[in-house]
Amino acid sequence: MGAAVVTLPWSGQRWPGRISHGLPTFGFRNAPSGLVTRRQLRALGLCPGGHEYVAQLVWRRGTRWAALYRLDLAAPSPGATTAQLAALRRADRALRTCTDCGRVWDFRLPTSNGRTCWPCASAQEHTENQQKGHNMVAQITTVGRDETATDQDETSRTRHSLLCSQSEVCPLARYCPNTNSDTCDSGEGCSAC
Template sequence: MTDFADHIGLRVRFYDPLGTRHGFPTFPYQMAPTGLATRRQLRAAGLRPGGHDPVAQILWRRGKRIAYLYRLDLAAPKRVATPAQRQAIAKALRARRTCRDCGQVKPYYIPRRYGCCLDCHEGDS
Protein backbone atom coordinates (compact mmCIF):
# COMPACT_ATOMS: atom_id res chain seq x y z
CA MET A 1 0.00 0.00 0.00
CA THR A 2 0.97 3.62 0.07
CA ASP A 3 2.67 5.55 2.84
CA PHE A 4 -0.65 7.24 3.57
CA ALA A 5 -2.38 3.92 4.23
CA ASP A 6 0.46 2.75 6.44
CA HIS A 7 0.43 6.05 8.30
CA ILE A 8 -3.22 5.84 9.31
CA GLY A 9 -2.96 2.12 10.02
CA LEU A 10 -5.58 1.02 7.51
CA ARG A 11 -5.46 -1.01 4.37
CA VAL A 12 -7.21 1.42 2.05
CA ARG A 13 -8.29 -0.51 -1.00
CA PHE A 14 -9.21 2.34 -3.32
CA TYR A 15 -6.59 4.92 -2.35
CA ASP A 16 -4.69 5.59 -5.59
CA PRO A 17 -4.10 9.36 -5.88
CA LEU A 18 -1.65 8.99 -8.78
CA GLY A 19 -3.86 6.65 -10.80
CA THR A 20 -1.23 3.93 -11.15
CA ARG A 21 -3.58 1.07 -10.19
CA HIS A 22 -6.93 2.29 -11.49
CA GLY A 23 -5.72 4.44 -14.39
CA PHE A 24 -7.40 7.50 -12.90
CA PRO A 25 -6.80 9.22 -9.54
CA THR A 26 -8.99 7.22 -7.16
CA PHE A 27 -10.08 7.77 -3.58
CA PRO A 28 -12.19 5.73 -1.17
CA TYR A 29 -15.59 6.89 0.05
CA GLN A 30 -15.42 10.12 2.12
CA MET A 31 -11.69 10.60 1.49
CA ALA A 32 -11.70 12.93 -1.50
CA PRO A 33 -9.28 15.85 -1.22
CA THR A 34 -10.59 19.37 -0.74
CA GLY A 35 -11.23 21.33 -3.90
CA LEU A 36 -12.99 18.39 -5.59
CA ALA A 37 -16.72 17.66 -5.61
CA THR A 38 -19.20 15.25 -7.15
CA ARG A 39 -21.95 16.40 -9.52
CA ARG A 40 -24.47 16.17 -6.70
CA GLN A 41 -22.29 18.31 -4.44
CA LEU A 42 -21.81 20.84 -7.23
CA ARG A 43 -25.56 20.98 -7.82
CA ALA A 44 -26.21 21.54 -4.09
CA ALA A 45 -23.77 24.46 -4.20
CA GLY A 46 -25.50 25.98 -7.25
CA LEU A 47 -22.68 24.97 -9.60
CA ARG A 48 -22.13 22.68 -12.60
CA PRO A 49 -18.96 21.12 -14.07
CA GLY A 50 -18.89 23.81 -16.77
CA GLY A 51 -17.86 21.49 -19.59
CA HIS A 52 -14.78 20.19 -17.82
CA ASP A 53 -13.99 16.49 -17.56
CA PRO A 54 -13.70 14.77 -14.18
CA VAL A 55 -10.23 14.80 -12.63
CA ALA A 56 -10.64 11.94 -10.13
CA GLN A 57 -13.10 9.33 -8.92
CA ILE A 58 -14.43 7.82 -5.72
CA LEU A 59 -14.96 4.06 -5.52
CA TRP A 60 -16.93 2.20 -2.87
CA ARG A 61 -18.92 -1.00 -2.38
CA ARG A 62 -16.14 -3.23 -3.67
CA GLY A 63 -15.63 -0.98 -6.67
CA LYS A 64 -19.21 -1.40 -7.92
CA ARG A 65 -20.14 2.21 -7.10
CA ILE A 66 -18.34 5.16 -8.65
CA ALA A 67 -18.65 8.93 -8.43
CA TYR A 68 -16.59 11.27 -10.56
CA LEU A 69 -14.94 14.31 -8.99
CA TYR A 70 -14.72 17.76 -10.61
CA ARG A 71 -12.56 20.72 -9.69
CA LEU A 72 -14.42 23.40 -7.77
CA ASP A 73 -12.28 26.21 -9.15
CA LEU A 74 -13.35 25.31 -12.73
CA ALA A 75 -17.05 24.92 -11.88
CA ALA A 76 -19.51 27.38 -13.39
CA PRO A 77 -22.80 28.66 -11.97
CA LYS A 78 -25.88 26.61 -12.75
CA ARG A 79 -27.90 27.86 -15.66
CA VAL A 80 -31.36 29.21 -14.90
CA ALA A 81 -34.27 28.44 -17.19
CA THR A 82 -35.79 31.42 -18.99
CA PRO A 83 -39.50 32.19 -18.52
CA ALA A 84 -40.19 30.79 -22.01
CA GLN A 85 -38.41 27.54 -21.13
CA ARG A 86 -40.34 27.24 -17.86
CA GLN A 87 -43.58 27.79 -19.76
CA ALA A 88 -42.65 25.08 -22.28
CA ILE A 89 -41.81 22.66 -19.46
CA ALA A 90 -45.12 23.37 -17.72
CA LYS A 91 -46.98 22.79 -21.00
CA ALA A 92 -45.20 19.47 -21.57
CA LEU A 93 -45.89 18.28 -18.02
CA ARG A 94 -49.55 19.24 -18.36
CA ALA A 95 -49.75 17.21 -21.58
CA ARG A 96 -48.45 14.18 -19.67
CA ARG A 97 -51.36 14.56 -17.22
CA THR A 98 -54.06 15.04 -19.88
CA CYS A 99 -56.04 11.94 -20.87
CA ARG A 100 -56.27 11.30 -24.62
CA ASP A 101 -59.68 9.70 -24.31
CA CYS A 102 -61.66 11.97 -21.98
CA GLY A 103 -59.46 15.09 -22.19
CA GLN A 104 -59.41 15.62 -18.42
CA VAL A 105 -56.29 16.88 -16.68
CA LYS A 106 -55.47 14.44 -13.89
CA PRO A 107 -53.37 15.07 -10.75
CA TYR A 108 -51.02 12.24 -11.87
CA TYR A 109 -49.10 11.41 -15.03
CA ILE A 110 -51.05 9.25 -17.45
CA PRO A 111 -49.48 5.76 -17.52
CA ARG A 112 -47.84 5.23 -20.90
CA ARG A 113 -48.72 1.52 -20.89
CA TYR A 114 -52.44 2.41 -20.96
CA GLY A 115 -52.38 5.63 -22.98
CA CYS A 116 -55.36 6.92 -21.02
CA CYS A 117 -56.25 7.83 -17.44
CA LEU A 118 -57.04 5.13 -14.92
CA ASP A 119 -60.77 5.94 -15.00
CA CYS A 120 -60.92 5.43 -18.79
CA HIS A 121 -58.77 2.31 -18.55
CA GLU A 122 -61.08 0.75 -15.92
CA GLY A 123 -64.07 1.59 -18.11
CA ASP A 124 -62.55 -0.33 -21.04
CA SER A 125 -62.04 -3.52 -19.02
Protein backbone atom coordinates in the same frame (compact mmCIF):
# COMPACT_ATOMS: atom_id res chain seq x y z
CA MET B 1 -6.19 1.28 -0.32
CA GLY B 2 -3.15 0.61 1.77
CA ALA B 3 -0.74 3.29 2.94
CA ALA B 4 -0.22 4.93 -0.46
CA VAL B 5 -0.21 8.70 -0.51
CA VAL B 6 -1.11 10.87 -3.48
CA THR B 7 0.17 14.39 -4.04
CA LEU B 8 -2.53 16.56 -5.60
CA PRO B 9 -0.99 18.42 -8.57
CA TRP B 10 -3.13 21.60 -8.24
CA SER B 11 -2.46 22.21 -4.54
CA GLY B 12 0.57 20.11 -3.59
CA GLN B 13 -1.49 18.59 -0.79
CA ARG B 14 -0.74 14.99 0.17
CA TRP B 15 -3.71 12.68 0.73
CA PRO B 16 -4.16 8.91 1.26
CA GLY B 17 -5.08 7.30 -2.05
CA ARG B 18 -3.53 5.91 -5.22
CA ILE B 19 -3.12 6.75 -8.89
CA SER B 20 -5.39 4.73 -11.19
CA HIS B 21 -5.73 5.35 -14.96
CA GLY B 22 -3.66 8.53 -14.53
CA LEU B 23 -6.07 10.03 -11.97
CA PRO B 24 -5.85 10.38 -8.20
CA THR B 25 -8.22 7.74 -6.83
CA PHE B 26 -9.76 7.82 -3.38
CA GLY B 27 -11.94 5.47 -1.38
CA PHE B 28 -15.57 6.14 -0.53
CA ARG B 29 -15.92 9.14 1.84
CA ASN B 30 -12.19 9.65 1.73
CA ALA B 31 -11.84 12.51 -0.79
CA PRO B 32 -9.91 15.65 0.17
CA SER B 33 -11.76 18.91 0.77
CA GLY B 34 -12.17 21.03 -2.34
CA LEU B 35 -13.20 18.07 -4.52
CA VAL B 36 -16.92 17.38 -5.06
CA THR B 37 -19.09 15.18 -7.26
CA ARG B 38 -21.39 16.54 -9.97
CA ARG B 39 -24.41 15.92 -7.76
CA GLN B 40 -22.83 17.94 -4.96
CA LEU B 41 -22.12 20.73 -7.43
CA ARG B 42 -25.76 20.71 -8.55
CA ALA B 43 -26.91 20.90 -4.92
CA LEU B 44 -24.81 24.04 -4.51
CA GLY B 45 -26.25 25.57 -7.71
CA LEU B 46 -22.96 25.14 -9.59
CA CYS B 47 -21.75 23.26 -12.65
CA PRO B 48 -18.24 22.07 -13.69
CA GLY B 49 -17.90 25.13 -15.91
CA GLY B 50 -16.43 23.22 -18.85
CA HIS B 51 -13.59 21.70 -16.80
CA GLU B 52 -12.89 17.96 -16.85
CA TYR B 53 -12.88 15.92 -13.67
CA VAL B 54 -9.55 15.77 -11.87
CA ALA B 55 -9.94 12.77 -9.56
CA GLN B 56 -12.27 9.88 -8.84
CA LEU B 57 -13.94 8.05 -5.98
CA VAL B 58 -14.06 4.26 -6.15
CA TRP B 59 -16.08 1.93 -3.93
CA ARG B 60 -17.54 -1.59 -3.95
CA ARG B 61 -14.20 -3.04 -4.97
CA GLY B 62 -13.97 -0.88 -8.05
CA THR B 63 -17.43 -1.64 -9.45
CA ARG B 64 -18.79 1.83 -8.60
CA TRP B 65 -17.09 5.15 -9.17
CA ALA B 66 -17.80 8.89 -9.27
CA ALA B 67 -15.93 11.75 -10.91
CA LEU B 68 -14.56 14.52 -8.67
CA TYR B 69 -14.41 18.17 -9.80
CA ARG B 70 -12.53 21.08 -8.30
CA LEU B 71 -14.84 23.33 -6.32
CA ASP B 72 -12.74 26.45 -6.95
CA LEU B 73 -13.15 26.07 -10.75
CA ALA B 74 -16.93 25.50 -10.65
CA ALA B 75 -19.20 28.09 -12.27
CA PRO B 76 -22.77 29.10 -11.42
CA SER B 77 -25.32 26.90 -13.13
CA PRO B 78 -27.19 28.80 -15.83
CA GLY B 79 -30.42 26.89 -15.16
CA ALA B 80 -33.08 26.08 -17.70
CA THR B 81 -34.20 28.60 -20.30
CA THR B 82 -37.80 29.77 -20.46
CA ALA B 83 -38.34 27.71 -23.61
CA GLN B 84 -37.05 24.57 -21.85
CA LEU B 85 -39.30 25.21 -18.84
CA ALA B 86 -42.31 25.76 -21.12
CA ALA B 87 -41.58 22.51 -22.96
CA LEU B 88 -41.36 20.65 -19.63
CA ARG B 89 -44.70 22.13 -18.51
CA ARG B 90 -46.36 21.09 -21.80
CA ALA B 91 -44.94 17.58 -21.55
CA ASP B 92 -46.08 17.22 -17.95
CA ARG B 93 -49.57 18.47 -18.83
CA ALA B 94 -49.77 15.96 -21.68
CA LEU B 95 -48.91 13.14 -19.26
CA ARG B 96 -51.68 14.30 -16.90
CA THR B 97 -54.41 14.73 -19.56
CA CYS B 98 -56.98 11.99 -20.22
CA THR B 99 -56.99 10.94 -23.86
CA ASP B 100 -60.76 10.24 -23.79
CA CYS B 101 -62.38 13.13 -21.92
CA GLY B 102 -59.52 15.67 -22.00
CA ARG B 103 -59.61 16.35 -18.24
CA VAL B 104 -56.29 17.42 -16.68
CA TRP B 105 -55.54 15.56 -13.44
CA ASP B 106 -53.12 16.41 -10.61
CA PHE B 107 -51.11 13.25 -11.25
CA ARG B 108 -49.68 11.44 -14.26
CA LEU B 109 -52.03 8.91 -15.81
CA PRO B 110 -50.86 5.31 -16.36
CA THR B 111 -49.80 4.15 -19.80
CA SER B 112 -51.25 0.68 -19.21
CA ASN B 113 -54.73 1.86 -20.18
CA GLY B 114 -53.73 4.39 -22.84
CA ARG B 115 -53.46 7.40 -20.50
CA THR B 116 -57.17 7.42 -19.68
CA CYS B 117 -58.54 8.48 -16.31
CA TRP B 118 -60.25 6.01 -14.00
CA PRO B 119 -63.85 7.04 -14.83
CA CYS B 120 -63.21 6.79 -18.59
CA ALA B 121 -61.32 3.49 -18.24
CA SER B 122 -64.05 1.90 -16.12
CA ALA B 123 -66.79 3.15 -18.48
CA GLN B 124 -64.88 1.82 -21.47
CA GLU B 125 -64.30 -1.53 -19.74
CA HIS B 126 -68.00 -1.72 -18.83
CA THR B 127 -68.98 -1.02 -22.45
CA GLU B 128 -66.54 -3.65 -23.73
CA ASN B 129 -67.80 -6.25 -21.24
CA GLN B 130 -71.39 -5.43 -22.15
CA GLN B 131 -70.57 -5.82 -25.85
CA LYS B 132 -68.76 -9.10 -25.19
CA GLY B 133 -71.72 -10.38 -23.19
CA HIS B 134 -74.15 -9.34 -25.93
CA ASN B 135 -72.04 -11.09 -28.56
CA MET B 136 -71.84 -14.25 -26.43
CA VAL B 137 -75.62 -14.32 -25.92
CA ALA B 138 -76.16 -13.83 -29.63
CA GLN B 139 -73.75 -16.70 -30.40
CA ILE B 140 -75.36 -18.99 -27.83
CA THR B 141 -78.89 -18.33 -29.10
CA THR B 142 -77.75 -18.81 -32.67
CA VAL B 143 -76.02 -22.08 -31.82
CA GLY B 144 -79.02 -23.18 -29.75
CA ARG B 145 -81.40 -22.55 -32.63
CA ASP B 146 -79.26 -24.06 -35.34
CA GLU B 147 -77.40 -27.02 -33.92
CA THR B 148 -78.97 -28.15 -30.68
CA ALA B 149 -82.64 -27.38 -31.20
CA THR B 150 -83.45 -30.76 -32.75
CA ASP B 151 -81.44 -32.64 -30.10
CA GLN B 152 -83.21 -30.83 -27.27
CA ASP B 153 -86.65 -31.47 -28.77
CA GLU B 154 -85.95 -35.18 -29.13
CA THR B 155 -84.54 -35.40 -25.58
CA SER B 156 -87.54 -33.62 -24.07
CA ARG B 157 -90.01 -35.80 -26.03
CA THR B 158 -88.26 -38.97 -24.88
CA ARG B 159 -88.23 -37.79 -21.25
CA HIS B 160 -91.87 -36.77 -21.52
CA SER B 161 -92.99 -40.09 -22.96
CA LEU B 162 -91.09 -42.02 -20.26
CA LEU B 163 -92.71 -40.03 -17.49
CA CYS B 164 -96.16 -40.35 -19.02
CA SER B 165 -95.86 -44.10 -19.47
CA GLN B 166 -95.12 -44.58 -15.77
CA SER B 167 -98.36 -43.04 -14.52
CA GLU B 168 -101.78 -41.93 -15.60
CA VAL B 169 -101.08 -38.32 -14.64
CA CYS B 170 -98.59 -36.56 -16.89
CA PRO B 171 -96.15 -34.60 -14.67
CA LEU B 172 -95.08 -32.40 -17.59
CA ALA B 173 -98.57 -31.63 -18.84
CA ARG B 174 -98.76 -28.29 -17.07
CA TYR B 175 -95.43 -27.22 -18.60
CA CYS B 176 -96.40 -28.34 -22.05
CA PRO B 177 -97.84 -25.45 -24.10
CA ASN B 178 -99.79 -27.86 -26.36
CA THR B 179 -102.05 -29.42 -23.71
CA ASN B 180 -104.52 -28.19 -21.11
CA SER B 181 -105.13 -31.42 -19.21
CA ASP B 182 -103.24 -33.14 -16.43
CA THR B 183 -103.83 -36.65 -17.76
CA CYS B 184 -102.57 -38.37 -20.86
CA ASP B 185 -104.94 -39.80 -23.43
CA SER B 186 -102.75 -42.83 -23.80
CA GLY B 187 -100.24 -44.45 -21.53
CA GLU B 188 -97.36 -43.57 -23.83
CA GLY B 189 -97.48 -39.79 -23.60
CA CYS B 190 -99.56 -36.72 -24.25
CA SER B 191 -101.29 -36.66 -27.61
CA ALA B 192 -100.58 -32.95 -27.92
CA CYS B 193 -96.86 -33.52 -27.48
